[in-house]
Amino acid sequence: MDGEGYGAWRSITAPDAVSLVFGFPYPESFPNEELVAAARAVFDEEGDVALQYTGGEYAGALADVVAEHARDRGVDCDPGDVVLTNGSTRAIDAVCRTFLEPGDGVFAEAPTFMGALNLFRGYDAAVTGLPTDADGLDVGALETELAARRAAGRPAPKLLYTIPTFQNPTGATMPLERRRRLLELAAEYDFVVLEDDAYGALRYDGDPVPPLKALDEEGRVVRVGTFSKTIAPGVRTGWVVAEGEIREQVERMNPGGTNTFTRGVLARYCREGHFERNVEAFRGEYERRRDRMLDALDAHMPPEATWTDPDGGFFVWVTLPEGLDSAALLPEAAEEGVLYLPGEHFYPDGGDERGERGLRLSFSYAAPDEIDRGIEGLARACQRVLDAR
Amino acid sequence: MDGEGYGAWRSITAPDAVSLVFGFPYPESFPNEELVAAARAVFDEEGDVALQYTGGEYAGALADVVAEHARDRGVDCDPGDVVLTNGSTRAIDAVCRTFLEPGDGVFAEAPTFMGALNLFRGYDAAVTGLPTDADGLDVGALETELAARRAAGRPAPKLLYTIPTFQNPTGATMPLERRRRLLELAAEYDFVVLEDDAYGALRYDGDPVPPLKALDEEGRVVRVGTFSKTIAPGVRTGWVVAEGEIREQVERMNPGGTNTFTRGVLARYCREGHFERNVEAFRGEYERRRDRMLDALDAHMPPEATWTDPDGGFFVWVTLPEGLDSAALLPEAAEEGVLYLPGEHFYPDGGDERGERGLRLSFSYAAPDEIDRGIEGLARACQRVLDAR
Numbered sequence: 001m002d003g004e005g006y007g008a009w010r011s012i013t014a015p016d017a018v019s020l021v022f023g024f025p026y027p028e029s030f031p032n033e034e035l036v037a038a039a040r041a042v043f044d045e046e047g048d049v050a051l052q053y054t055g056g057e058y059a060g061a062l063a064d065v066v067a068e069h070a071r072d073r074g075v076d077c078d079p080g081d082v083v084l085t086n087g088s089t090r091a092i093d094a095v096c097r098t099f100l101e102p103g104d105g106v107f108a109e110a111p112t113f114m115g116a117l118n119l120f121r122g123y124d125a126a127v128t129g130l131p132t133d134a135d136g137l138d139v140g141a142l143e144t145e146l147a148a149r150r151a152a153g154r155p156a157p158k159l160l161y162t163i164p165t166f167q168n169p170t171g172a173t174m175p176l177e178r179r180r181r182l183l184e185l186a187a188e189y190d191f192v193v194l195e196d197d198a199y200g201a202l203r204y205d206g207d208p209v210p211p212l213k214a215l216d217e218e219g220r221v222v223r224v225g226t227f228s229k230t231i232a233p234g235v236r237t238g239w240v241v242a243e244g245e246i247r248e249q250v251e252r253m254n255p256g257g258t259n260t261f262t263r264g265v266l267a268r269y270c271r272e273g274h275f276e277r278n279v280e281a282f283r284g285e286y287e288r289r290r291d292r293m294l295d296a297l298d299a300h301m302p303p304e305a306t307w308t309d310p311d312g313g314f315f316v317w318v319t320l321p322e323g324l325d326s327a328a329l330l331p332e333a334a335e336e337g338v339l340y341l342p343g344e345h346f347y348p349d350g351g352d353e354r355g356e357r358g359l360r361l362s363f364s365y366a367a368p369d370e371i372d373r374g375i376e377g378l379a380r381a382c383q384r385v386l387d388a389r
Numbered sequence: 390m391d392g393e394g395y396g397a398w399r400s401i402t403a404p405d406a407v408s409l410v411f412g413f414p415y416p417e418s419f420p421n422e423e424l425v426a427a428a429r430a431v432f433d434e435e436g437d438v439a440l441q442y443t444g445g446e447y448a449g450a451l452a453d454v455v456a457e458h459a460r461d462r463g464v465d466c467d468p469g470d471v472v473l474t475n476g477s478t479r480a481i482d483a484v485c486r487t488f489l490e491p492g493d494g495v496f497a498e499a500p501t502f503m504g505a506l507n508l509f510r511g512y513d514a515a516v517t518g519l520p521t522d523a524d525g526l527d528v529g530a531l532e533t534e535l536a537a538r539r540a541a542g543r544p545a546p547k548l549l550y551t552i553p554t555f556q557n558p559t560g561a562t563m564p565l566e567r568r569r570r571l572l573e574l575a576a577e578y579d580f581v582v583l584e585d586d587a588y589g590a591l592r593y594d595g596d597p598v599p600p601l602k603a604l605d606e607e608g609r610v611v612r613v614g615t616f617s618k619t620i621a622p623g624v625r626t627g628w629v630v631a632e633g634e635i636r637e638q639v640e641r642m643n644p645g646g647t648n649t650f651t652r653g654v655l656a657r658y659c660r661e662g663h664f665e666r667n668v669e670a671f672r673g674e675y676e677r678r679r680d681r682m683l684d685a686l687d688a689h690m691p692p693e694a695t696w697t698d699p700d701g702g703f704f705v706w707v708t709l710p711e712g713l714d715s716a717a718l719l720p721e722a723a724e725e726g727v728l729y730l731p732g733e734h735f736y737p738d739g740g741d742e743r744g745e746r747g748l749r750l751s752f753s754y755a756a757p758d759e760i761d762r763g764i765e766g767l768a769r770a771c772q773r774v775l776d777a778r
Contacts, residue, residue, distance in 0.1 A: 022442070030440040032432035035650070039428055043421035051419040051623035053411070059623070086475045089645025119644060234440035234448070234649035255508060256478025260623035261424070262651060 014334035018374030021339050023168065023229075023314045024365040026285065030232050031269070031278055038268040039261075046264075055260030061267040065275075066225070066239050073200065074214035075223065081241050083251050084263065088198055088226035088238035089115050090254070095159075095194055095222050095240060096123050097253035105157035107145075109137050111317070111346030111358065113168045113196065116161055120348075127348040128157070134308065136174035137162055139181045146189050156189040164212055166199035169346050169360035170317040171310025179212055186220050192246075193221045199313035201230050201279055204287035206311040219243045222250070227266065229314070229364075230279050235262055286314070289363040289371055296375035302382050307361075314364035317343075319357050320382060323389070326359035329381055336377035336384075403723035407763030410728050412557065412618075412703045413754040415674065419621050420658070420667055427657040428650075435653075444649030450656040454664075455614070455628050462589065463603035464612065470630050472640050473652065477587055477615035477627035478504050479643070484548075484583055484611050484629060485512050486642035494546035496534075498526050500706070500735030500747065502557045502585065505550055509737075516737040517546070523697065525563035526551055528570045535578050545578035553601055555588035555702025558735050558749035562700055565598055572601065575609050581635075582610045588702035590619050590668055593676035595700040608632045611639070616655065618703070618753075619668050624651055675703070678752040678760055685764035691771050696750075703753035706732075708746050709771060712778070715748040718770055725766035725773075 046056035063079040070077035085091040092115075100106070102124035108116065110129025120127045130145065131138045146156060162182070164174040174182070186193050195212040213223040219242070226238035237259075240250050269275065293316055297307050304321030320326055327342040343358025344350045351358065361378075363371060435445035452468040459466035474480040481504075489495070491513035497505065499518025509516045519534065520527045535545060551571070553563040563571070575582050584601040602612040608631070615627035626648075629639050658664065682705055686696050693710030709715055716731040732747025733739045740747065750767075752760060 024441060027437035027441070030436065032436045032439065035440075036425065036428050036432060039425050043425060047419065047421045048416035051421065051424075051621035052416070053413060053617075053622040055623060086646035086648060093644060115645070122641070122644070228442075232440035232650070233442040234444060234653075236646060236648035236650070252511070255482060255511070256504070257475035257625060257646070259475060259625035259648060259651060261621070261625070262648060264623075 012330055012334050012339065014337070014339060017334050017337045017339050018366050018370045018377065019339050020361045020363070020366060020371070020374050021341055022365065023362050025229060025232065025282070026289070026365055026367070029278075029282055029285065031274060034269055034272070034274045034278075035235075035265055038265045038272065042264040042268050050264050051261055053260070055258070055264055058264035058267040059260040061271070062237075062263040065267055065270045066241075069201075070213070070223070070241055073208075074210045075241065076214070077241055081243050081247055083240040083242070083247060083254055084258070085238045085240060085254055086257050086259065087228065087236040088196065088224050089119070090257070091224040091226070091238040091240045092116055092194070092196065093119055094250050094254040095224065096120065096125075098246065098249045099158050099192055100125050104159070105155060107142070107157045107160040107191075108348065109162055109167065110348060110351060111169050111343060111355070112161065113163060114345050116196065117348055120161070129348045129351070132167070132170060132172060134172055135178060136164060136167055136170070136172040137178065137182065139178045139185070142182070143185055146185060150189070157191050159192050159194055160186065161194045161196065162212070163196045163198070165197055165209065166202065166310055166313025168199070168313070169315050169341070171308045171313050171315045173209060173311055176209055179209070179215055183212065183215055183220070187218060195221050195223045197223060197225050198229055200225075202283060202286055202314075203312035204283055204290060213241060219246065222246060230282070231266065231269065231275065235266060237262060237266060286364060289366070289368055290316070292368040292371045293361065293363040293375060296372050300376050300379035302379065302386060305382065314362050316361045316363060318359050318361060320359065321386065322357070324382060324385055325356045327356070329385060332384055333378055333381040336381045338374040338377035338381070340378070401719055401723050401728065403726070403728060406723050406726045406728050407755050407759045407766065408728050409750045409752070409755060409760070409763050410730055411754065412751050414618060414621065414671070415678075415754055415756070418667075418671055418674065420663060423658055423661070423663045423667075424624075424654055427654045427661065427663075431653040431657050439653050440650055442649070444647070444653055447653035447656040448649040450660070451626075451652045454656055454659045455630075458590075459602070459612070459630055462597075463599045464630065465603070466630055470632050470636055472629040472631070472636060472643055473647070474627045474629060474643055475646050475648065476617065476625040477585065477613050478508070479646070480613040480615070480627040480629045481505055481583070481585065482508055483639050483643040484613065485509065485514075487635065487638045488547050488581060489514050493548070494544060496531070496546045496549040496580075497737065498551055498556065499737060499740060500558050500732060500744070501550065502552060503734050505585070506737055509550070518737045518740070521556070521559060521561060523561055524567060525553060525556055525559070525561040526567065526571065528567045528574070531571070532574055535574060539578070546580050548581050548583050549575065550583045550585065551601070552585045552587070554586060554598065555591065555699055555704075557587070557702070558704050558730070559706040560697045560699025560702050560704045562598060568598070568601055568604055572604055572609070576607060584610050584612045586612060586614050587618055589614075591672060591675055591703075592701035593672055593679060602630060608635065611635060619671070620655065620658065620664065624655060626651060626655060675753060678755070678757055679705070681757040681760045682750060682752040682764060685761050689765050689768035691768065691775060694771065703751050705750045705752060707748050707750060709748065710775065711746070713771060713774055714745045716745070718774060721773055722767055722770040725770045727763040727766035727770070729767070
């Protein structure tokens with residue numbers, strides 16, 4: 001949710017409704033005990049420096065942990081390529097500060113993460129939303145847009161922001177071929193690709209696809225990530241992976257803010273093996289919730305509705321039957337006991353009919369039985385409106 | 390130290406030398422046990438939300454704690470006036486982002502905190518250093534400068550940055566009359582006063598002087614603070630106190646980054662009374678160290694050297710005998726077993742003779758016996774150079 005804006009939907013309160021609104025991890029996922037134990041161990045071993053400005057060896061080791069995780073995903077990364085940040089919003093912000101001047105062009109999937117759209121707006125960037133389909137960013141449409149701009153003498157974007165794996169809000173994953181083509185276009189038109197991989201570790205089905213950064217031979221991809229979905233949002237620790245000059249610039253755009261307490265605790269937590277063990281457990285729980293949601297959608301939604309079929313991550317994107325409006329439907333849905341995020345918020349420009357008919361459901365937070373109850377409520381709300389026509 | 394730049398002094402390594410370089414708290418000050426206990430208590434009481442994006446009641450209560458502390462210092466502050474940040478460098482950064490456009494004027498004490506100078510430079514601000522004396526910022530000189538600018542048709546600064554209490558690096562504190570006059574000038578010339586009060590809670594002698602924010606009737610003072618000196622640097626938690634529109638803007642310039650884990654732990658720590666108890670203990674320890682340093686300076690330094698006499702904070706500013714250069718002296722000092730920060734780094738423009746002859750000593754970190762040893766080494770280094778002339 002962090003930075004997901006302040007739309008009118010915030011004014012709708014329905015305390016007993018099932019919330020499918022936010023990309024919150026489920027409460028039982030929080031590794032409270034392991035973090036307390038990790039804090040104790042860090043203080044036992046390096047109590048004289050753990051809380052100092054510099055931090056101790058554990059705090060220093062967190063960049064190694066992030067680099068290891070990146071290498072596990074196929075990214076050629078060493079700790080010197082990692083800039084740790086206070087969460088991934090801060091990571092995206094540092095990248096924006098590095099590259100964007102007012103009026104610069106930013107391309108992004110439409111729909112995309114609201115928090116990133118808010119940041120781009122804050123830099124007075126000119127955001128262009130690119131179409132997406134079941135395979136994520138439509139790279140053919142990107143190519144057409146780039147060529148049209150070149151033909152018209154208009155500049156290419158500075159930055160293309162993408163969530164290529166288990167996208168927020170659609171759940172879609174870009175296949176390898178599209179990724180390669182995207183990087184070719186980035187080289188041809190000379191723009192930076194900002195890869196947001198907040199969900200990439202949470203795959204429930206299918207074969208892994210290499211991150212864009214793993215395919216990047218030119219140092220043109222800047223990768224951001226976070227522990228918010230794999231440890232907990234409250235530890236508010238993210239990172240940028242980039243090389244050389246770009247890495248230096250991002251570092252300069254991220255002054256201060258080094259929470260050595262949190263860094264040390266997280267590094268110890270990871271070194272103890274809790275990270276892998278817990279992520280494995282999270283995958284099982286999220287898969288179960290996703291399946292419950294997809295089954296319930298199948299069982300209850302009107303036949304004209306469609307939805308995505310994510311292999312991982314937190315979200316399903318629903319397209320309502322023609323003529324239904326997800327923002328207008330929300331009060332009805334709340335009455336029927338469910339809350340979600342209307343699609344218009346995920347588009348730089350509201351998204352017209354796609355935004356109107358679209359909505360995001362999060363399966364990460366609610367318990368499986370609640371998910372059933374929520375989807376039943378959503379289906380009833382749709383039916384009420386359809387019946388009234 | 391956070392953000393204190395990358396001067397040539399960094400290349401000097403003297404592992405056995407006493408470091409009087411950084412404003413580090415002494416290692417025994419770190420409340421490791423209390424923080425682990427606070428983490429355990431937070432998780433016991435609200436384990437289902439403590440690590441969520443939103444955090445629990447403890448995380449939410451940290452703004453109340455900060456507002457209480459501000460009220461204890463005479464500032465009319467409620468929790469809605471507080472923007473929590475990841476440390477005070479981030480707090481200053483958020484204020485810069487709110488007010489500064491490239492080329493805007495910033496006034497600051499000269500010498501002042503290097504980290505702030507680095508931030509101002511990052512915003513391409515035109516920084517003007519104002520003279521200081523034993524009573525801190527020379528408000529008469531400020532008035533002269535403002536009047537001269539007006540007469541020349543040049544704009545007043547957007548922002549005046551000051552550390553009015555136990556200044557970094559001089560240790561000086563502005564008396565009440567100067568504070569009032571500064572605020573009158575701010576009103577007359579229409580600029581914002583950025584009050585950095587990192588050290589204000591650490592007074593060892595004399596009567597409290599109200600913070601600038603306590604004297605601010607126009608909402609013209611933006612106050613920043615930090616727990617780095619009163620809990621520990623590693624918890625990396627600071628804040629901005631401001632009202633109304635300014636507060637809203639600062640909040641927007643501080644996206645994401647909410648470490649609910651740390652916030653919850655700190656709020657619990659404070660609610661348990663550890664904050665007051667520990668700050669009381671810190672004051673005793675820092676006073677002892679300050680006294681050792683002043684006594685050692687009296688006992689050993691050449692008669693032409695002078696130094697400040699701080700009532701609180703972490704620092705003493707030494708002015709070397711005429712003809713000595715603090716940067717040139719550093720290698721000799723390292724040989725004699727002591728390290729410090731040469732004065733030139735604290736000036737926007739190097740500071741000419743004031744920067745050359747000045748140096749900052751921190752008494753916060755080294756043990757009292759080490760402080761003796763360090764000052765003896767500094768005195769020997771000075772004497773070597775004086776003898777060689």
